[in-house]
Amino acid sequence: xxxxxVEKLIPLYSGDDLDxxxxxxxxxxxxxxxxxxxxxxxxxxxxxxxxxxxxxxxxDATFLQLRQAVRLEIAQIQTKPGFGDWIFSLWPHxxxxxxxxxxxxxxxxxxxxxxxxxxxxxxxxxxxVVSDPAINRQEKPSxxxxxxxxxxxxxxxxxxxxARKEERLAxxxxxxxxxxxxxxxxxxxxxxxxxxxxxxxxxxxxADPNIRIIWFTPKKETQNDSK
Amino acid sequence: xxxxxxxxxxxTAADEIADExxxxxxxxxxxQQGDLQAxxxxxxKHQRRVITLAWRMLGNKDDARDAAQDVFIRVYxxxxxxxxxxxxxxxxxxxxxxxxxxxxxxxxRHSRLSLEEEIEAGNMTEPVSLDNTESSAIYNQExxxxxxxxxxxxxxxxxxxxxxDLEGLPGDEVARILGSSPTTVxxxxxxxxxxxxxxxxxxxxxxxxxx
Ligand SMILES: [Zn+2]
Numbered sequence: 001x002x003x004x005x006v007e008k009l010i011p012l013y014s015g016d017d018l019d020x021x022x023x024x025x026x027x028x029x030x031x032x033x034x035x036x037x038x039x040x041x042x043x044x045x046x047x048x049x050x051x052x053x054x055x056x057x058x059x060d061a062t063f064l065q066l067r068q069a070v071r072l073e074i075a076q077i078q079t080k081p082g083f084g085d086w087i088f089s090l091w092p093h094x095x096x097x098x099x100x101x102x103x104x105x106x107x108x109x110x111x112x113x114x115x116x117x118x119x120x121x122x123x124x125x126x127x128x129v130v131s132d133p134a135i136n137r138q139e140k141p142s143x144x145x146x147x148x149x150x151x152x153x154x155x156x157x158x159x160x161x162x163a164r165k166e167e168r169l170a171x172x173x174x175x176x177x178x179x180x181x182x183x184x185x186x187x188x189x190x191x192x193x194x195x196x197x198x199x200x201x202x203x204x205x206x207a208d209p210n211i212r213i214i215w216f217t218p219k220k221e222t223q224n225d226s227k
Numbered sequence: 228x229x230x231x232x233x234x235x236x237x238x239t240a241a242d243e244i245a246d247e248x249x250x251x252x253x254x255x256x257x258x259q260q261g262d263l264q265a266x267x268x269x270x271x272k273h274q275r276r277v278i279t280l281a282w283r284m285l286g287n288k289d290d291a292r293d294a295a296q297d298v299f300i301r302v303y304x305x306x307x308x309x310x311x312x313x314x315x316x317x318x319x320x321x322x323x324x325x326x327x328x329x330x331x332x333x334x335x336r337h338s339r340l341s342l343e344e345e346i347e348a349g350n351m352t353e354p355v356s357l358d359n360t361e362s363s364a365i366y367n368q369e370x371x372x373x374x375x376x377x378x379x380x381x382x383x384x385x386x387x388x389x390x391x392d393l394e395g396l397p398g399d400e401v402a403r404i405l406g407s408s409p410t411t412v413x414x415x416x417x418x419x420x421x422x423x424x425x426x427x428x429x430x431x432x433x434x435x436x437x438x
Contacts, residue, residue: 011417011424015391017398046424047392050376053369054393056282058292063274066292070270070299074263077304 001025006036014043252311259306266306270299273316276394277323283389284327286374290334297326320394321404324386331382376426380419387412388419 006029012018013026030037251272257265274295281294301322309315377385383405390401391412402412 008417011420012413015416015420017391017413017416042428043420043424046420046427049427050373050388050392050423053373054283054377054389055279056288056367056370058275058278058288062278062288062292063271066274066278066295066299067267067270069296070303071263071267073296073300074266074303077300 001029003029003033003036006030006033007039010036010040010043014040014047251315255306255309255311255315258303259309266303269302273319274299276316277319280320280323280389280394281327283377283393284324284385285331286378290330294323294326294330297330298323301326317400317404320390320396321406324390324404328382328386372430376423376430379422379426381415383407384415384419384422387415388423391416392420 006026009018009022009026013023016023018026030040251269254265254269254272258269277298278291278295281298282288282291285291285294298319302319305322309318377389380388386405387401390396390404391398396404398412398416399409401416402409405412407415
């Protein structure tokens, strides 16, 4: 092996990073080459210089500070807000954990109530659909209309509510296609009869405000004629 | 009956290593269960090695302290993933190297100077003979020069020579920690040693010519 080849291996030789075979080859060359021997000595001195000066002193105060800083950061990690904390961060004072638990239970109860109400809404809608179109036209809300709660339902599923309205409108049109003037009664309390062109509309309000009896009958014009 | 101290004295080096490993394992298990005092003990056991390695990677004490803090926070956050039977020290070395790399990049301070730039820089101090290192001022000056010498290396060369020559780890372990092949790491070590040698020789020459 010539000098340039050995010189490439000397950095690794100086740190004992060559395999035994390469080490033997380098050593044989160094025995006979002063220049490469000097090179090898230079690497040894350089390594010694590096090792003896690359260990700065750190005092106990530094280590104490380090551990305190780590502890502080761990404490911050551990108290990072969870879901419950996030909810109560909305309030200025953080309630006790027991209070948090109670509030979560109330929240769950409220949610189940809303879901229950939404299923009741569907039923009440059915009642409205089958009810008399005249009642739907009344300016005052009928009891069934009052049951039909709505803004909540509308918020939850506005499309569904629109569909229901359209359904009701269609039924109203069917009703008005009947030969009756359904300008309708202004008052629900009194039993009323309304006359139209050729049909007579009779409404009876029962004691139950939810039940109203309505019927249509042809006008007895023949009677007038007979008089 | 055999006295406990006699037993201790009779312990071989291998026994001591085994005991040390048992102690470390027990600390890791306790820390994994949320025992912060055990975690504190883990820090105490590794703090000097971590901060020194960080200084060798970053070249100044303030950054080294910040890096050490980050290292132990990362260790804490990943404690649940640690298998106590595996190489915990190697894992901490790897975290330290990664933290130092991230810190250097974030601060954009790892602006490497070429050997020539370093040597030509007017602030290059005169060399001090090695037998005078008793004086702490001289010692600090030498450290400053070492930091400058290390700053001429690439990030990978610096990590490789630090782990191999300053931490004294076997080449294969250095490769494992750095996630490189042993051949690549040997090449980085060789290149780093050559650069440090040239730096030192030029510095000595410059010091001699200034006298
Ligand atoms: Zn030669």
